[in-house]
Amino acid sequence: MKIPSMNENPVTFPDYQNCIVNLTSSILASFNVNIDHPPLKQLDYKNFGQNVVLIILDGFGINLLKKYKTDATSFFAEHYKDQITSVFPPTTAAAITSFITAKTPYEHGSVGWTMFFKEYAKYIDFLPIWDSTTTTTLDNEKFKVHEILGDNNIFDMIHKQDPKIDLFNITIKSIAESANVIKSSGPAKIVPHESSKEFCERIEEAVKNDPENRKFIYAYSSDPDHLEHIHGINSDQVKSFLAEINSEIQNLTERLQGTDTTILITADHGLLDINKYYYTNEDKELFDSMILPGFPEPRFISFFVKSNKIEQFKRASRKYEEDFLIMTRKEFWQKNLFGSGKPHRKLDDFIGDFVFIAKTDKAIKPIYEQNGKWKTEFKAHHAGITAAEMLVPLIEINT
Known part of the structure; x- marks a missing residue:
């Protein structure tokens, strides 16, 4: 299929009939596991190979595939099937949890990188279990956030259906022994890697x-x-990596010929370069009306507002309307951006009186006064509702 053209930053919402949750549902269906969400119509899951490989290249949005389709991502482009959406927010904490559970954020509750857990009176970065204000790793035996959020993992689901199926979770070495990976792997063998070459060898x-x-x-x-x-989406470093992984996976495909393997390649989200960061602490009118620092993401931020300063917050918000979709709590829930299913009990804790969702190349975040601003902000980010962040490729290769 031809790779579609993209406008600069058009607003793009998740499509929960054509998203990464449906991709995982397709895989589960191929192993005869009952699914809660429909499989992708683009995939003939009943005819997947004996072996099914799901490759997730974090941040590999459709924009990168399009930009480098004739060189750095030419092999991927050759096997491109369609574009699908991420979930909302299109960010690793939400999207990877959706891959691992085959659930929407509405169901699994992981709606961003940093969340305030009232159980621990603390802002916690969910995936690594970091104290958000100090970036120190927390004791997962005391801070059991992975027991609060998430759901059953797909490895357990497949194993329950057929214990004879071999299961592997190949992940980066730095997180292979983390509480999150161990919990979400179930009966799967965890296999670490440190390079693109080793990734494909594993x-x-x-x-x-x-x-x-x-x-x-x-x-x-x-x-x-x-x-x-670190470097931005148009950097030489990004292009170099894409050329390397494109080549390594092409070679891998050749080595797997005759093994009856279906390889599915996609991403959790895309990114776009950030032109400006706003800081809530520097907007006195906005900051004075807030109860808590906003969270969970710089491009999707939830505000809990003092009841006697709602109008003040609204006034202060107007200056951001060009760059952010600004909604009340009620308006946000009416949009069903987190998807459908049985709502997770923690959602009410994470969505405040107002939310800002980035629709241009801006971001907004709090400053923890004891830490000050980051010396260098990220050059590119995600979690907003632009096509660059929301649209990811669906690539299928059969050997």
């Missing part, structure tokens, strides 16, 4: 191990997201 080893057994292999790379944050 996939090959998993596919060829006990060739008679059927397998599901979940393989995650933290790049290009990490490189985009």
Whole structure:
């Protein structure tokens, strides 16, 4: 299928009939697991190979595939099937949790990187279990946030349906022993990697191990997201990584010929370069009306506002209307941006009186006074509602 053209930053909402949740649902259906959300219409899941490999390249939005389709991502472009959406917010904490659980953010409750957990009176970065104000790692035996958010993982679901299926979670070495990865892997074998070459070697080893057994292999790379944050989406570093992983996966595909393997490649979200950061503490009228620092993301921020200063907050908000979709709590829930299903009990704790959702190249965040501003802000970010952040490729390769 032809890769679609993109306008600069058009507002794009999640499509919960054509998103990453539906991709995971397709995989589950291929293993005869009952699913809560429909499979993707673009995929013939009943005819997937004996082995199914899901490769997630963090931050590999459709914008990057389009930009480099004739060179750095040419192999990916050759096997491009369609574009799908991320979930809302299009950010790793929400999207990866959706991949792992086959649930919408409405169901699993992980709606961003930083969330205030009243149980611990603390802002916690959910995936790494960091204290958000100090960036120190918390004791996961005391701060059991992964027992509060999330849901059953797809590895458990597949294993319950057929214990004979071999399961692998191939992930970056720095998080392979984290509480989040261990909990979300269930019966899957956790396999660390440190490079694009090793990433593909670990996939090959998993596919060829006990060739008679059927397998599901979940393989995650933290790049290009990490490189985009630091260097920007148009940087040489990002292009170099894409060329490298494009080549490595092409070689991997050749080595897997005859193994009856379906490889699905996508991303959790895309990114776009940030032109300006606003800081809530520097807007005296806005800051004075707030009860708590806003969270969970610089491009999707929830505000809890003093009841006697609602009008003051509204006045202060007007200057941001060009760059952010500003909604009351009621308006936000009416949009169903988190998707459908059984609502997670924590959602009410995370959505305040107003939300800002970025629709241009701006971001807004609090400053913790004891820390001050970051010396260098991220050059690119995600979690807003632009096409660059929301649209990701669906790539299918059969060997």
